Amino acid sequence: MKTIKLFLIFTGFLFFNSCNQEESQIQPVDDLTDQIGYWHNVAVASVFDNPVFTAALKAETLSSSAVRDMIMIELSKKDARLFDYETIRTELDWSDRILEEKEILNQPTSAYLRKKESPSVNFEAIFKYLHQTNVIGEGLAEKFIQLNKKVMLNEVSRQEIIKLCQQIENLPLSGRERSYVKVFNQVLRASDNYWGHAHAKIQSDRTVGIIWADAAGGLYGMLCGPVCSIIEAAMFSTLVAIQ
Numbered sequence: 001m002k003t004i005k006l007f008l009i010f011t012g013f014l015f016f017n018s019c020n021q022e023e024s025q026i027q028p029v030d031d032l033t034d035q036i037g038y039w040h041n042v043a044v045a046s047v048f049d050n051p052v053f054t055a056a057l058k059a060e061t062l063s064s065s066a067v068r069d070m071i072m073i074e075l076s077k078k079d080a081r082l083f084d085y086e087t088i089r090t091e092l093d094w095s096d097r098i099l100e101e102k103e104i105l106n107q108p109t110s111a112y113l114r115k116k117e118s119p120s121v122n123f124e125a126i127f128k129y130l131h132q133t134n135v136i137g138e139g140l141a142e143k144f145i146q147l148n149k150k151v152m153l154n155e156v157s158r159q160e161i162i163k164l165c166q167q168i169e170n171l172p173l174s175g176r177e178r179s180y181v182k183v184f185n186q187v188l189r190a191s192d193n194y195w196g197h198a199h200a201k202i203q204s205d206r207t208v209g210i211i212w213a214d215a216a217g218g219l220y221g222m223l224c225g226p227v228c229s230i231i232e233a234a235m236f237s238t239l240v241a242i243q
Contacts, residue, residue, distance in 0.1 A: 032082075032226040036183055036218060036233070037190030039075070043234035044194055044214075046074035048241070064105055065096065068235045075231070083227065091224035095232065102129045104220070105239075121236055123148045123216045135223065136177050143168060151212045158192055158208050165215070180222055187218035187233050195241075206241075213240040 032039075047053045047070060075083040099105040104125045124145050131141035147164055150156045156164070165188055168181050191214035195207045217236030221229035 033179075033183065034186075036226050036229050037186040039230045040187050040214060040218065040233045040237075041190050041194045042078060043071050043075055043230060044191075044237050046078075047071060047234070047238055050074070064099065064235060064239060067238045068092065068231060071231055071234045071238070083231075088224070088227055088231075091228050092231070095221070095224060095228065098129070098223075104129070121213060121216070121239060123152075123212070126216050126220045130180075130219070130223075133223075136180060137174065140168070140171070140173065140177050140181070143171070148212070148216075151208055154208070156208060158196060158211060161208055161212065162188060162192060180219055183222055183226075183229060184215045184219045187229075188212075188215035191215065191233075191237065210237060210240050213237055 053070060072083060072085050076085065102125050104122050127136070127141045127144040127148070130136045131138055136144075147156075147161065150164075151161060162185075165185050169178070169185065173181060188211055191211040192207075195210050214233045214237040218229045218233035220236075221232030
């Protein structure tokens, strides 16, 4: 019941904001792709540096949609034209279907657990889906899956995973693969800058998993463009950080 009430409050804020915004369009990819990491940090900071939202996150178990709405509300305050909710609603609805159908976000199995746990993220499913849809080749997908296993087994530090991911850019990649890898690494580095600092509200031994979640979310979100990349990266970050 608390979760429902909180979701309605966030939705109400979102509705109020959207009703008072002028009609807008998402900026072209070339204007925003190089800023995804920056805006990702703005989005994450708007949640985790906000005592009202951090208190809500501690008190409630939120769905991915509720977390995304929180992020969108805050981003729209920073740039109402760029982050116009109604403009990208179709893309986010499509994303929700893929996240569910491909089991990228796994909801707790019972009603009791849904009250206690947030959705978990299956990162390997992201890389497999990007390969299945011919966004990335089999070789790149396997590289991401191998690195994912290292992260899940806590076999790498923040510095090591950043270095390993940077080396991917030296591989023979298609033009599209290279653009996706650059976004992945951009978000990874930006996320490390945020979560790696002392002001971040998280235990240091969990940071690798969180910055990996951010980068994977940014990679997945690029299927719908840079705005969705920012939003999905911040959503994944929040879901993993609050677990």
